[in-house]
Amino acid sequence: MIDTRSILSGELLNEHQASQYLNVSVRSLQAWRLRGGGPKYAKLGRSVRYRRTDLDHYVVENLTSSTSEVSAGRPAR
Numbered sequence: 001m002i003d004t005r006s007i008l009s010g011e012l013l014n015e016h017q018a019s020q021y022l023n024v025s026v027r028s029l030q031a032w033r034l035r036g037g038g039p040k041y042a043k044l045g046r047s048v049r050y051r052r053t054d055l056d057h058y059v060v061e062n063l064t065s066s067t068s069e070v071s072a073g074r075p076a077r
Helices: 015-022 026-035 052-061 067-071
Strands: 042-044 047-051
Touching: 015 026, 015 047, 015 052, 047 052
Parallel strands: none
Antiparallel strands: 042 047
16 A cells, blocks of 8 residues: 555645756756656646655755766766
Protein backbone atom coordinates (compact mmCIF):
# COMPACT_ATOMS: atom_id res chain seq x y z
CA MET A 1 0.00 0.00 0.00
CA ILE A 2 1.25 3.48 -0.86
CA ASP A 3 1.84 5.87 2.03
CA THR A 4 0.27 9.09 0.71
CA ARG A 5 1.66 11.09 3.63
CA SER A 6 5.20 10.63 2.30
CA ILE A 7 4.13 11.44 -1.27
CA LEU A 8 2.28 14.61 -0.32
CA SER A 9 4.64 15.79 2.38
CA GLY A 10 5.51 19.34 1.53
CA GLU A 11 3.87 22.36 0.09
CA LEU A 12 2.92 22.35 -3.59
CA LEU A 13 4.17 25.36 -5.54
CA ASN A 14 3.03 26.55 -8.95
CA GLU A 15 5.66 27.26 -11.61
CA HIS A 16 5.87 30.96 -10.75
CA GLN A 17 6.48 30.21 -7.08
CA ALA A 18 8.99 27.47 -7.98
CA SER A 19 10.88 29.81 -10.31
CA GLN A 20 11.13 32.40 -7.54
CA TYR A 21 12.24 29.76 -5.06
CA LEU A 22 15.02 28.56 -7.39
CA ASN A 23 15.77 32.06 -8.68
CA VAL A 24 15.34 30.97 -12.31
CA SER A 25 12.87 32.04 -14.96
CA VAL A 26 9.55 30.31 -15.57
CA ARG A 27 10.86 29.67 -19.10
CA SER A 28 13.79 27.72 -17.65
CA LEU A 29 11.42 25.47 -15.70
CA GLN A 30 9.33 24.97 -18.83
CA ALA A 31 12.41 24.10 -20.90
CA TRP A 32 13.61 21.64 -18.25
CA ARG A 33 10.22 19.93 -18.28
CA LEU A 34 10.35 19.66 -22.06
CA ARG A 35 13.98 18.43 -22.28
CA GLY A 36 14.13 16.61 -18.96
CA GLY A 37 16.78 17.04 -16.31
CA GLY A 38 14.93 19.53 -14.16
CA PRO A 39 13.27 19.05 -10.80
CA LYS A 40 10.45 16.53 -10.41
CA TYR A 41 6.97 17.93 -10.89
CA ALA A 42 3.35 16.85 -10.83
CA LYS A 43 0.95 17.45 -13.70
CA LEU A 44 -2.51 17.95 -12.19
CA GLY A 45 -4.90 18.45 -15.08
CA ARG A 46 -3.46 21.43 -16.92
CA SER A 47 -1.58 22.67 -13.85
CA VAL A 48 2.05 21.97 -13.00
CA ARG A 49 3.04 21.76 -9.34
CA TYR A 50 6.40 21.33 -7.60
CA ARG A 51 7.01 20.06 -4.09
CA ARG A 52 9.44 22.25 -2.16
CA THR A 53 11.27 19.08 -1.08
CA ASP A 54 11.83 18.11 -4.74
CA LEU A 55 13.21 21.57 -5.50
CA ASP A 56 15.58 21.30 -2.55
CA HIS A 57 16.64 17.83 -3.71
CA TYR A 58 17.29 19.17 -7.23
CA VAL A 59 19.57 21.88 -5.84
CA VAL A 60 21.51 19.39 -3.70
CA GLU A 61 21.93 17.03 -6.70
CA ASN A 62 23.42 19.87 -8.73
CA LEU A 63 25.96 21.17 -6.22
CA THR A 64 29.47 21.38 -7.63
CA SER A 65 32.73 22.83 -6.37
CA SER A 66 34.15 23.71 -9.79
CA THR A 67 33.17 23.91 -13.44
CA SER A 68 35.60 21.11 -14.27
CA GLU A 69 33.34 18.62 -12.46
CA VAL A 70 30.67 19.10 -15.13
CA SER A 71 33.10 18.73 -18.03
CA ALA A 72 34.81 15.74 -16.38
CA GLY A 73 31.84 13.50 -16.99
CA ARG A 74 29.28 14.66 -14.49
CA PRO A 75 26.12 15.26 -16.50
CA ALA A 76 24.98 18.85 -16.84
CA ARG A 77 21.37 19.51 -15.87
